[in-house]
Amino acid sequence: MTKEISEKKERLKTFMKQKGFKSTRQRDIIASEFLNCEDHVTAEELYKKVSRRHKDIGSTTVYRTLKLLAESGLATARVFADQLTRYEPVSEDEHHDHLICLDCGSIIEFEDPKLERLQERIASDFRFHIVDHKVEFYGYCWDCKK
Amino acid sequence: MTKEISEKKERLKTFMKQKGFKSTRQRDIIASEFLNCEDHVTAEELYKKVSRRHKDIGSTTVYRTLKLLAESGLATARVFADQLTRYEPVSEDEHHDHLICLDCGSIIEFEDPKLERLQERIASDFRFHIVDHKVEFYGYCWDCKK
DNA sequence: AAGGAAATTGAAATTCATTTTCAATATAAA
DNA sequence: TTTATATTGAAAATGAATTTCAATTTCCTT
Numbered sequence: 001m002t003k004e005i006s007e008k009k010e011r012l013k014t015f016m017k018q019k020g021f022k023s024t025r026q027r028d029i030i031a032s033e034f035l036n037c038e039d040h041v042t043a044e045e046l047y048k049k050v051s052r053r054h055k056d057i058g059s060t061t062v063y064r065t066l067k068l069l070a071e072s073g074l075a076t077a078r079v080f081a082d083q084l085t086r087y088e089p090v091s092e093d094e095h096h097d098h099l100i101c102l103d104c105g106s107i108i109e110f111e112d113p114k115l116e117r118l119q120e121r122i123a124s125d126f127r128f129h130i131v132d133h134k135v136e137f138y139g140y141c142w143d144c145k146k
Numbered sequence: 147m148t149k150e151i152s153e154k155k156e157r158l159k160t161f162m163k164q165k166g167f168k169s170t171r172q173r174d175i176i177a178s179e180f181l182n183c184e185d186h187v188t189a190e191e192l193y194k195k196v197s198r199r200h201k202d203i204g205s206t207t208v209y210r211t212l213k214l215l216a217e218s219g220l221a222t223a224r225v226f227a228d229q230l231t232r233y234e235p236v237s238e239d240e241h242h243d244h245l246i247c248l249d250c251g252s253i254i255e256f257e258d259p260k261l262e263r264l265q266e267r268i269a270s271d272f273r274f275h276i277v278d279h280k281v282e283f284y285g286y287c288w289d290c291k292k
Numbered sequence: 293a294a295g296g297a298a299a300t301t302g303a304a305a306t307t308c309a310t311t312t313t314c315a316a317t318a319t320a321a322a
Numbered sequence: 323t324t325t326a327t328a329t330t331g332a333a334a335a336t337g338a339a340t341t342t343c344a345a346t347t348t349c350c351t352t
Contacts, residue, residue, distance in 0.1 A: 022318080
């Protein structure tokens with residue numbers, strides 16, 4: 001287990017204690033499995049991974065734990081075109097957006113300062129106070145384009 | 147009924163004939179009601195509007211007709227943060243994006259050429275062939291900010 | 293205009309992701 | 323260890339959207 005992941009698990013424990021939540025075997029297993037996989041997983045996908053080794057853990061608990069991770073700030077929930085809720089571990093660095101391949105489903109993260117500036121300009125143009133944005137580009141990645 | 151709307155209804159008829167679909171009383175009523183309301187309606191919302199005057203029209207038919215309108219190119223389906231499928235009439239002018247107020251739910255459309263150019267640059271950076279994008283800004287409109 | 297194939301309709305059933313319920317169990321604080 | 327409270331998992335419920343199916347309607351063909 002990398003340093004980064006154990007730090008996150010530590011943060012989760014702190015958050016849970018602070019919120020009065022209890023730390024359980026299931027939550028520990030689910031959080032570890034989640035933090036180890038770098039994908040944008042759905043609850044169902046994570047449930048499959050987890051239940052390979054731990055048949056006693058139910059999917060409901062996976063759903064609940066992912067929500068908890070999102071509330072604690074360790075995960076971000078995202079919904080792309082397929083309408084499934086996906087979770088990704090939160091990283092220190094800046095806000096990023098996504099390129100999604102319509103063929104193989106791969107998701108590429110990117111970050112663009114121009115986009116942030118554009119957002120600010122649009123906000124002032126429309127006298128709108130923007131607190132969040134969703135920018136997704138759909139298309140075909142290099143491999144699938146061929 | 148404005149000229150624009152009757153033109154659209156004409157286009158719908160042409161499309162349907164071409165596709166071998168039949169034109170029915172229900173479809174006519176639903177399409178008219180849809181083209182008259184400028185909002186981003188959900189199937190359920192439109193069903194409520196329609197069934198006020200036409201109690202015999204079922205919600206299933208509204209769902210089906212909105213899909214048909216989208217296929218015919220007269221409507222665009224969009225999903226915002228609340229996960230409901232909303233439809234908007236297609237207008238001649240360019241692609242636009244959305245500002246969504248988290249308080250009152252109002253949806254402002256905007257169009258920005260810089261965003262289009264940015265998209266092209268990102269596509270070439272990542273050797274990605276972009277065919278569609280989704281750009282949504284969430285926040286608070288001027289009225290709700292107060 | 294009448295007949296008949298094929299599409300459409302609406303109600304009810306189904307789907308599928310997600311949430312809720314609830315009785316049994318596990319946790320942590322006293 | 324006792325006790326209050328949170329958590330768990332199975333099953334039921336939810337809610338938007340789709341499918342099924344028998345009855346009806348549309349629109350060709352004569």
